Amino acid sequence: MAKQGTVHRYIDISQVDSLRDAAHDRALRYDSLGRRLRDETLVVVGTDLGLRANELRGLKESMFRLNSDEVQIPGHVQKDYPNEDISPGSVTMRLDPFEHFGTVRLLRSYFNSEWFQERGSEYAFPSRQSDQMTTESMRNVVEALAVHADITVHRSDGEPADPSELHPHALRHSLSNYMLGDPDTRLIDLRNRLRHRSISTTERIYDHFQRR
DSSP, X not given: OOOSSOOOEEOOGGGHHHHHHHHTOTTTOOSOHHHHHHHHHHHHXXXXXXXXXXXHHHOBGGGEEGGGTEEEEXXXXXXXXXXTTXXXXXXXXXXXXXXXXXXXXXXHHHHTSHHHHHHTOSBSSXXXXXXXXXXXXHHHHHHHHHHHHTOOOEETTSOOOOGGGOOHHHHHHHHHHHHHTSTTOOHHHHHHHHTOSSHHHHHHHHTTSOOO
């Protein structure tokens, strides 16, 4: 059971595939392939990198180095910085280090899609109305996919949860739960993936997650 405090939602990493399938289910969305790819990519990148919603919406196509399986995230996009001992700056993250998602292949398909090209946006996740999704629209996408796929959402306090409780930040917690389920994962590894300013932040937020 979790200690008293903030309740975190998360899913098993295997359920990301169900969210991806839901993005392409025409019963949910009668829309272009590009937009369906956008929603799938949003879920995959959010989980793979453990990004916050504001960080997700701040990503630009130019930040991705797909030939080297990396993304370089500037300091101004991040809420926290990965090293408290240096001046804020960019951080380079490896894409799909756990080899679950085929993130690079998906990003290539998405960025080359007609829908994305027609948007003409420098941001990785534009909408039909704007060159950058809002955090609310991202939340709406993730919630709709979770409800359609009838995803099992877990709560850190052990209480039952509804699929509608899934949101972009919960994907970050899902990555954390997965990493902590590996006995070889050190807390510093999780801290570096989540880019907390201090490891004490990682300890405070995730000390209630049980190692499997």
